[in-house]
Amino acid sequence: MEVIREAPLIRYLRWAKQFLKFFILSILFASCAALLLLLYLRSQPLPEAFIKQTTTIYSANGDVLDTMHRGENRILVPLQDIAPDLINATIAIEDRTFREHYGFDFKRLGMAVYVNAIHMDMQQGASTITQQLARNLYLTMEKTWDRKIREAFLAIQLELNYSKDEILEMYMNQIYYGHSAYGAQAAAQTYFGKDAKNLSLAESAMLAGIPKGPTYYSPFADFERAKSRQKLILNAMARDEMITPQQAEQAYAEKLVFRERSTQAAVDPAPYFRDYIANLVKNKYGIEEEQFIHGGLKIYTTLDPVMQKKAEEIVSSVMPADNPNLQVALVAMDPLTGQIKAMVGGRNYQESQYNRVLAKRQPGSAFKPIMYLAALQNGFTPLTMMKSEPTVFTYDRNKQYIPRNFGGRYANAMINMREAIKTSDNIYAVKTIDFLGPQKVVEQAQKLGIKSPLLAVPSLALGTSPVSPLELNAAYAAIVNKGEAVTPIAITRIEDNKGNVLVEEKTEKTLVADPVASSLLVNLMQSVFERSGTGYRVANELNRPVAGKTGSTDVDAWLSGFTPQLVTTVWVGYDKNQKVDDVKEGYLSKKIWAQFMESALKDQPPALFDMPAGVVSVYIDPSSGKLATEHCPAPELFYFASGTEPQEYCTDHLPANETPTPLEPPDSSTFWQRMGSWWKPGE
Missing domain, CATH: 3.40.710.10 (DD-peptidase/beta-lactamase superfamily)
Incomplete structure (x- = not known):
């Protein structure tokens, strides 16, 4: 029986048909698998990422008092607050097809695989901006296939969950620019002392080159190398038609002005106050250390930077250089609001961080x-x-x-x-x-x-x-406030990194003493700066009405006092309770207090201590304690709660058979009121 053999062409066609069927099924299977994978990845939440942000502490006038980052300085800003030139420069050098791909640049990936296969290592990278973001947010920098695979899946998830602009915004706020600067805003401030939105093309191209090697390409480390990379980036931008070749040349020729680098210790203001703020944030308001340092908080404080600077300068100039062990504390507060305006906790923060404003010492008198x-x-x-x-x-x-x-x-x-x-x-x-x-x-x-x-x-x-200078200062504030106590405030508001208000402090006043009695006491305390008063030695340094009280023990010297606008307490002494020489060392508390009060209030007119209703003023003969007449040789003006003033006239100096004629109290137009009417700031 003859066997009929199948023609080769027919066998080929049948094989081709089967292959095509298998290929189509494979494509369908792969597509379904890819679709299922995408749906799965889309349904899965991305890992939680804690982006460390710099917490900023502001003084009362809005100036930055301090930034908290511990080596990772990051200030998040929206994409619209980053210069377009910096964004384009970053895309041109890091991932020129960023807008077109879906997390991978397959052309770059293929080249990287080929190079790595030849050299049998993983030195060649092909990471897109999305992949870099995935790695920075969720992974480590280890070079393993396991990390690469996880990075790929996370990149897909990022592309599925966020728009290109959202990914770019996260990336621009995440990458490291060297010198503890993370993100575009911190980098712009670190290198050029400006916000990221105000960067020029030349500055943008310089910054965009740094993340490739933050130490290697830092202009602070090697300017020529940084300039070479800047030129590479400008040419890449011109290649991708982001700028013209002429703009690239002009930007490269532009002279860059960098922010002056100075030591942290030399520029940090109010170090004791900043420590006090940190203590309040963590212990009073219950904010965890990690959130405080890296949570991107905005902490608004009451510190007056002008008053603070004057306080530090006066302490430095008055305290004796040849006796570094003699210490000092100063705290100043607005008595009407309770807001702390200045705080000096010691002579040298680098040598001792102990804040003596909070230390408890015997206040003496x-x-x-x-x-x-x-x-x-x-x-x-x-x-x-x-x-x-x-x-x-x-x-x-x-x-x-x-x-x-x-x-x-x-x-x-x-x-x-x-x-x-x-x-x-x-x-x-x-x-x-x-x-x-x-x-x-x-x-x-x-x-x-x-x-x-x-x-x-x-x-x-x-x-x-013992009490602390801060406590005593608060007590004196209540006295000048006509008996209304105010709680000392150092922080007015704390916001999280999204602008939500976490803490808001407002002035709280509580009537704790009779207004009339408080005002009478203020008047009596003015006598401390009169002749034979314990504060008279510094009276010539004061050009406004003041009231206060000195205090001394064997080991402490104090002066606490106020005007209607400011209450200040100064302590001088030794940490180890060494005896204080009252004449030479104890006098320093008075001198610092007087110089600070006058300097701090230089731009404010002298203010009177006004008396509330229910107070009467009369002239008294001090020797008899009775109402003075025109014949009394040294009458003194006294204030009393209405109804408690003397009713009898002094007759000790009255001529025979003459009816006593009382001395009338002065009118309200006193010297200080007249002075305030023509006073001008700075005079």
């Missing part, structure tokens, strides 16, 4: 106004008389307390409250607390904002319970 405020609300008047003489006090049945006046000086006569405050008489003070009861003084201090524990003992009148 600087505590007395708190006690006298309680006294004025409990039956005392500015004319209450007590004898200043050596006295032994007995308390708690059998305990004794024997205070002494400074230098052993006693009037050995009856003195009033004004004289007691003016000369800082300790006997008068202890007699006052003995009359009131120490617990009443403790309660008054707590109402004024003193949070430190206070011992309810007679010596409290002389400031033996």
